[in-house]
Amino acid sequence: MANSATDRKPTKRDHFNRLYTIVQEGSYPDADELMGFIEHELELLDKKNSGEKKPTAKQVANAALGEAIIGWMEPNTLYLSAEVAKTCPAVIDAGATQGTVTAILTQLYKAGKIVRTEDKRKNYYSLAE
16 A cells, blocks of 8 residues: 555656756766756755745734734733734724734744633633733
């Protein structure tokens, strides 16, 4: 029986690496030109897959909204994401949904800017001390 983790479909990078090895080991008349092409294609794949992309307009807006939420939160107070969505003026003005607010709060939690406490399957958020 085939294992899906090891029997995956080869990627474009896999194919180019195999071609590069074949050309490098073989004796082709235009080997240097072909190897240059393959190296260029691999560089393009590296550039395409790099994490050096600018944030989208939505990501910038959500980051600003996250900072507004932090500024609005009171110390030593627990908030549900629904409360934040319904009462935070910046969230109301932006027209953000509760799902968006939950995602922003989760990002702030992972960044260490707020604390998340779970009680009876509900997540409460508060400012980090």
